[in-house]
Amino acid sequence: MTKITYTSSSLDEESGARYEEALSTVERELLGKGYPMKIGGRDVLALEYEVRSPINMDIVVGRFQRGGRDEAVAALNSAVRAFDDWGRRDWRERAAIMRRVAEAVERRKFLIAAVMAYEVGKNRVEAVAEVNEALEAIRYYASLVEKEEGYVRRMAPGSPGEETWSVARPRGPWFVISPFNFPAMLGSGMVQGALITGNTVVWKPSEEASLTAHLMYEAYVEGGVPPGAINLLTGPGELYEDVIVGDRRVAGIAFTGSKDVGHHLYREFAARQPYPKPVVLETGSKNPTVVTAKADLAKAVEGVARAAFGYGGQKCSATSRLYVQEEVKDEFVEALAGYTRSLTVGDPRKDGVFMGPLINARAYTNFARNVQEGIAAGGRLVTGGRQLRDGWMSKGFYVEPTIMDGVPEGHYLFRDELFMPLLVVAPFRDLDDAIAKVNDTDYGLTAGIFSEDESEVREFMERVEFGVLYANRKGGATTGAWPGAQTFVGWKASGATGRGIGGPYYLFNFLQEQARTYVR
Ligand SMILES: NC(=O)c1ccc[n+]([C@@H]2O[C@H](COP(=O)([O-])OP(=O)(O)OC[C@H]3O[C@@H](n4cnc5c(N)ncnc54)[C@H](O)[C@@H]3O)[C@@H](O)[C@H]2O)c1
Numbered sequence: 165m166t167k168i169t170y171t172s173s174s175l176d177e178e179s180g181a182r183y184e185e186a187l188s189t190v191e192r193e194l195l196g197k198g199y200p201m202k203i204g205g206r207d208v209l210a211l212e213y214e215v216r217s218p219i220n221m222d223i224v225v226g227r228f229q230r231g232g233r234d235e236a237v238a239a240l241n242s243a244v245r246a247f248d249d250w251g252r253r254d255w256r257e258r259a260a261i262m263r264r265v266a267e268a269v270e271r272r273k274f275l276i277a278a279v280m281a282y283e284v285g286k287n288r289v290e291a292v293a294e295v296n297e298a299l300e301a302i303r304y305y306a307s308l309v310e311k312e313e314g315y316v317r318r319m320a321p322g323s324p325g326e327e328t329w330s331v332a333r334p335r336g337p338w339f340v341i342s343p344f345n346f347p348a349m350l351g352s353g354m355v356q357g358a359l360i361t362g363n364t365v366v367w368k369p370s371e372e373a374s375l376t377a378h379l380m381y382e383a384y385v386e387g388g389v390p391p392g393a394i395n396l397l398t399g400p401g402e403l404y405e406d407v408i409v410g411d412r413r414v415a416g417i418a419f420t421g422s423k424d425v426g427h428h429l430y431r432e433f434a435a436r437q438p439y440p441k442p443v444v445l446e447t448g449s450k451n452p453t454v455v456t457a458k459a460d461l462a463k464a465v466e467g468v469a470r471a472a473f474g475y476g477g478q479k480c481s482a483t484s485r486l487y488v489q490e491e492v493k494d495e496f497v498e499a500l501a502g503y504t505r506s507l508t509v510g511d512p513r514k515d516g517v518f519m520g521p522l523i524n525a526r527a528y529t530n531f532a533r534n535v536q537e538g539i540a541a542g543g544r545l546v547t548g549g550r551q552l553r554d555g556w557m558s559k560g561f562y563v564e565p566t567i568m569d570g571v572p573e574g575h576y577l578f579r580d581e582l583f584m585p586l587l588v589v590a591p592f593r594d595l596d597d598a599i600a601k602v603n604d605t606d607y608g609l610t611a612g613i614f615s616e617d618e619s620e621v622r623e624f625m626e627r628v629e630f631g632v633l634y635a636n637r638k639g640g641a642t643t644g645a646w647p648g649a650q651t652f653v654g655w656k657a658s659g660a661t662g663r664g665i666g667g668p669y670y671l672f673n674f675l676q677e678q679a680r681t682y683v684r
């Protein structure tokens with residue numbers, strides 16, 4: 165089997181066959197069933213809610229539980245109890261368990277990918293790539309802990325006769341809160357970060373992606389994580405907020421999701437806890453790509469289209485603002501529009517479909533409103549702009565990949581994260597002008613440049629205030645970070661720690677250093 169990543173264009177024959185087989189298994193065995201929450205390994209029921217598929221709202225993905233304060237406290241009790249054992253285990257044992265978790269994920273790889281088609285409308289290549297990313301992250305961190313020897317380090321003696329050590333210690337039970345758009349990787353990424361460092365976890369995945377979370381939970385337990393060290397709550401996050409931010413036993417919060425929710429939790433946690441505790445925050449962005457007159461335009465067309473419209477623009481890494489140098493703008497935008505019109509929108513389970521549906525009715529309605537607002541502000545539709553309602557498509561949330569030119573740069577379409585396949589374009593004069601436009605935002609996650617001139621690329625890399633930068637990336641101008649290769653780290657409003665997932669410093673977000681001195 166070929167290694168599938170976000171820059172791949174299709175599944176190889178064997179992967180395609182296994183994905184098809186997994187779709188049938190999901191239909192036969194998983195769809196439409198009831199799923200409990202998991203607290204200390206026990207099944208816990210509460211008020212049931214139904215999740216339907218954005219592919220086709222006639223399909224019931226499953227029935228999940230909406231808990232509340234009682235369930236949040238019970239899950240936290242369980243994580244507190246489990247910390248006594250899990251936090252004291254040797255790092256070698258935890259790393260070995262994580263490797264077994266990776267094997268358990270690998271065994272379910274195609275099943276998880278197929279579930280993601282139903283649950284969040286992800287196409288087959290992106291879904292398999294995401295599970296591979298989750299696997300790679302787990303293995304990367306197991307290797308890192310081994311390489312760092314559990315972050316236990318002999319230090320120099322402070323005074324004669326002293327033997328000194330720096331020992332990294334876990335903090336306790338964490339709440340891990342994850343978004344809908346990368347339900348395998350992002351939930352798992354934070355969960356494994358907390359667990360491998362000896363913390364315990366109450367995981368609250370997106371209410372729109374709880375079935376993927378169930379499969380990942382099973383893999384963690386099958387791999388050997390004690391059920392109390394990982395607990396699973398489902399339903400809207402607001403139901404649990406009071407316990408998450410207010411219970412004094414919570415050691416930290418790891419949150420990936422929108423800026424508004426993330427910043428709110430950050431502030432509340434700081435205000436309500438008795439002393440400062442870590443919040444590992446990765447939030448949204450408004451990512452720019454710059455195409456200069458010295459770019460290879462064909463490369464840039466593909467890179468921008470993949471980054472703007474891959475998974476319908478519902479990636480925190482998606483390009484949503486495009487700046488093109490004046491002298492090549494018309495030529496470039498026309499070529500980009502042509503390429504965009506060739507992208508297939510449809511049922512994400514089908515081979516060759518590039519873009520599936522938007523996640524829900526709210527995003528679908530907002531798409532139409534944003535297009536109207538852009539036009540009202542003086543923008544012109546270069547391509548796209550319509551909701552797709554013909555035949556079976558009327559049962560899901562399908563829209564066209566859309567490019568708008570001429571929207572004023574101060575307009576909210578240039579400033580706010582929209583999380584949909586709507587790309588706004590503006591010209592720039594020279595690189596100074598482009599960099600000023602790129603940095604004119606509170607956000608700071610990913611940014612890309614296309615230029616064959618090394619000095620332009622160097623200048624961009626030095627001056628751009630974003631955490632993840634790409635030059636000339638045809639596979640995705642701003643998307644497709646991979647663990648161990650591109651640290652995924654948000655600057656400014658897009659993050660809080662400066663140490664991103666997939667990178668060498670991430671695990672320290674979940675640890676605290678302890679200096680030990682023995683006088684012999
Ligand atoms: N920087 C990154 O690494 C990254 C990665 C993926 C997605 N994102 C961002 O995530 C967003 C899309 O995902 P979403 O729509 O699921 O985000 P969201 O913020 O709406 O929800 C994220 C999670 O927070 C929970 N939540 C919501 N309100 C809560 C509250 N008051 N208390 C506790 N939990 C609460 C939700 O239930 C969900 O599990 C985008 O903004 C995207 O940019 C960021």
Ligand SMILES: N[C@@H](CCC=O)C(=O)O
Pocket residue numbers: 170297345346478479480481642643644645646652
């Ligand atoms: N690794 C993915 C993560 C996107 C998050 O929403 C990317 O870089 O595109």
